[in-house]
Amino acid sequence: EKQGGDGVKSFYVSTPIYYVNDAPHLGHAYTTVAGDVLTRWHRQRGEKVWYLTGTDEHGQKIMRTAEANDVTPQAWCDKLVEEAWKPLWEHLNIANDDFIRTTEKRHTDRVQEFVQDLFDKDQIYKGGYEGPYCVGCEEYKLPGDLIESEDGTKLCPIHKKPVELLKEENYFFKLSEYGPKLMEFYAANPGFIQPESARNEIVNFVKQGLQDLSISRSTFDWGVPVPWDPKHVIYVWIDALLNYATAVGYGANQEKFDGTFPADVHLIGKDILRFHSVIWPAMLMAQGLPVPGKVVANGWLMVGGEKMSKSNLTGIKPQDLTSHFGVDAYRWYFLRAIAYGSDGSFSWEDFSARYTSELANDYGNLASRVAAMVGKYFGGALPEATASGDAERAVQEGLARAVAAADLKIGEELDFQGGILAVFDFVKQVNGYITEQEPWKVAKDESPEGQARLATILYTAAESLRGVAVLLNAVMPDTSQKLWESLGAEASLGALADQRVGDAGDWGRLPVGSTVTKGAVLFPRLEEKPA
Ligand code: ME8
Numbered sequence: 001e002k003q004g005g006d007g008v009k010s011f012y013v014s015t016p017i018y019y020v021n022d023a024p025h026l027g028h029a030y031t032t033v034a035g036d037v038l039t040r041w042h043r044q045r046g047e048k049v050w051y052l053t054g055t056d057e058h059g060q061k062i063m064r065t066a067e068a069n070d071v072t073p074q075a076w077c078d079k080l081v082e083e084a085w086k087p088l089w090e091h092l093n094i095a096n097d098d099f100i101r102t103t104e105k106r107h108t109d110r111v112q113e114f115v116q117d118l119f120d121k122d123q124i125y126k127g128g129y130e131g132p133y134c135v136g137c138e139e140y141k142l143p144g145d146l147i148e149s150e151d152g153t154k155l156c157p158i159h160k161k162p163v164e165l166l167k168e169e170n171y172f173f174k175l176s177e178y179g180p181k182l183m184e185f186y187a188a189n190p191g192f193i194q195p196e197s198a199r200n201e202i203v204n205f206v207k208q209g210l211q212d213l214s215i216s217r218s219t220f221d222w223g224v225p226v227p228w229d230p231k232h233v234i235y236v237w238i239d240a241l242l243n244y245a246t247a248v249g250y251g252a253n254q255e256k257f258d259g260t261f262p263a264d265v266h267l268i269g270k271d272i273l274r275f276h277s278v279i280w281p282a283m284l285m286a287q288g289l290p291v292p293g294k295v296v297a298n299g300w301l302m303v304g305g306e307k308m309s310k311s312n313l314t315g316i317k318p319q320d321l322t323s324h325f326g327v328d329a330y331r332w333y334f335l336r337a338i339a340y341g342s343d344g345s346f347s348w349e350d351f352s353a354r355y356t357s358e359l360a361n362d363y364g365n366l367a368s369r370v371a372a373m374v375g376k377y378f379g380g381a382l383p384e385a386t387a388s389g390d391a392e393r394a395v396q397e398g399l400a401r402a403v404a405a406a407d408l409k410i411g412e413e414l415d416f417q418g419g420i421l422a423v424f425d426f427v428k429q430v431n432g433y434i435t436e437q438e439p440w441k442v443a444k445d446e447s448p449e450g451q452a453r454l455a456t457i458l459y460t461a462a463e464s465l466r467g468v469a470v471l472l473n474a475v476m477p478d479t480s481q482k483l484w485e486s487l488g489a490e491a492s493l494g495a496l497a498d499q500r501v502g503d504a505g506d507w508g509r510l511p512v513g514s515t516v517t518k519g520a521v522l523f524p525r526l527e528e529k530p531a
Contacts, residue, residue: 010050011042012263016272017054017100017243020077021065023084026334026346027269027301027308029092029318033331034298034340034416035267036094040474041410044501050260052247053089054100055081056240058233059138063222073222077103088318093327093477100247102224102239110246111239112227114287115215118173119228123286126229129170129214132163137271138235140166140214158271159309171216171232178282179210185281185291193277194296194414195341198270202277213237213279241280245289264293265414271307273297296414299343301334308346321351324530328476329355329523335416335475352526362427363468364522369434370461371486374516377443382462382488382514383455392460395433396507399467402426403505406471411501416475423471430464433457462487463510469496470504479522486519 223233338344
């Protein structure tokens with residue numbers, strides 16, 4: 001087990017580093033939010049987590065975009081990173097530990113060392129290449145992978161745009177030699193590629209035999225110069241994949257590197273599966289470096305039956321949704337509505353309906369009703385549960401079940417939808433409990449027994465909410481914080497982020513006497529849909 005330097009296990013999660021030819025869209029935010037939820041979850045397990053995101057800034061696509069905008073590629077990247085990418089992650093409350101840019105010296109120097117080393121080990125050679133190239137993918141395509149338009153033009157299957165026939169001198173990495181080793185590795189690590197469909201695709205692909213990989217281009221210069229032959233530049237893939245190593249101190253800070261690398265989870269979309277599950281492990285094997293724990297591919301957010309992309313957008317920016325639904329509901333919605341790994345479509349109507357029924361009615365109302373009743377009947381001081389029976393035991397068990405299920409599904413299986421549903425099933429159970437127990441009727445019974453029952457019901461409900469606040473903190477941190485404060489838990493139990501998932505199901509943590517106040521409404525009623 002890797003150690004984070006002080007004996008605490010480190011858990012390293014990454015997103016793809018995104019191309020900065022344009023501003024981020026819903027698809028990029030989807031992967032990044034998933035990574036943030038995973039990060040916060042593992043932090044609440046008490047693990048030392050390192051969450052990395054960043055931007056991929058080299059290559060022809062970005063160079064052409066900069067040219068079209070009459071600025072240098074560097075100026076273009078600087079502007080997009082500072083004005084679009086970093087601000088969106090801040091807005092979405094992304095708790096990344098670092099943000100790597102492939103134009104940074106800490107990265108480019110190490111990339112040069114890495115390829116020099118591979119060259120010295122005879123893993124890189126110079127050759128000529130002629131073949132179809134997709135600038136959108138920044139990748140040579142195999143002729144068999146292409147699709148044809150109606151007039152017979154060869155198109156990239158992902159970008160649906162014509163490929164360019166390139167003929168130039170390139171350096172190659174001897175990827176073809178790694179096929180058998182990779183097959184052995186996949187067999188020994190069945191969980192390495194997820195979901196299962198992605199694993200099957202890769203195993204079938206590698207089984208057919210691998211071609212050597214072009215790693216340099218010589219007809220443009222927006223890349224990392226090949227150290228021994230600087231009219232070549234290393235372009236996107238070798239350059240980009242190495243971000244996962246250079247950002248955590250590869251070749252620069254050995255202690256940091258040893259305590260963090262390799263990633264436990266690389267979160268990616270299906271489009272870049274081959275790079276992460278074939279090329280990246282082969283590059284690491286070539287250097288005798290450890291390979292990552294898991295590569296987990298999310299499905300596509302779709303629009304009109306097609307993958308949402310920069311050229312094919314819903315017309316809706318993440319900010320349009322957050323300004324209407326709020327940041328927390330945004331973080332929740334995509335993970336709740338779409339099974340991770342499957343494709344899914346976004347619809348404003350579906351988001352509104354789920355917001356109202358699941359967030360506002362089920363969750364938000366429960367929180368405000370409980371706080372209001374503790375205020376009304378007990379002056380806001382959380383009463384003691386002295387008269388628990390079967391109904392209360394069922395709720396206690398429900399919380400323990402929700403904790404176990406959410407921890408397995410979110411923490412281990414990256415089944416965000418399943419984990420969220422487990423918590424919301426518990427929310428429903430608590431709502432059902434209150435409906436059945438009718439505390440507003442019990443309140444009318446002024447006998448000591450009646451008052452003990454009332455106290456027990458309200459303690460049970462408030463303590464349940466304490467568990468819910470902890471379990472939903474990774475997905476909706478601001479909302480959980482509001483609930484936490486309204487339960488008086490900040491004062492009695494300390495910071496929410498310090499609450500451990502492992503303790504969340506221990507019944508009775510919220511101290512009797514905690515000051516419960518009716519805080520801000522967790523999910524305000526939605527305004528009309530903007531025109
Ligand atoms: O590929 N649905 O960058 P990129 C879900 N620079 N996820 C989506 C999506 C959609 N419609 N559209 C994009 C690159 N994504 C390279 C990566 S990594 C060493 C280099 C997400 O800007 C998804 O995670 O094209 C996908 O893999 C990534 O954005 C691609 O971002």
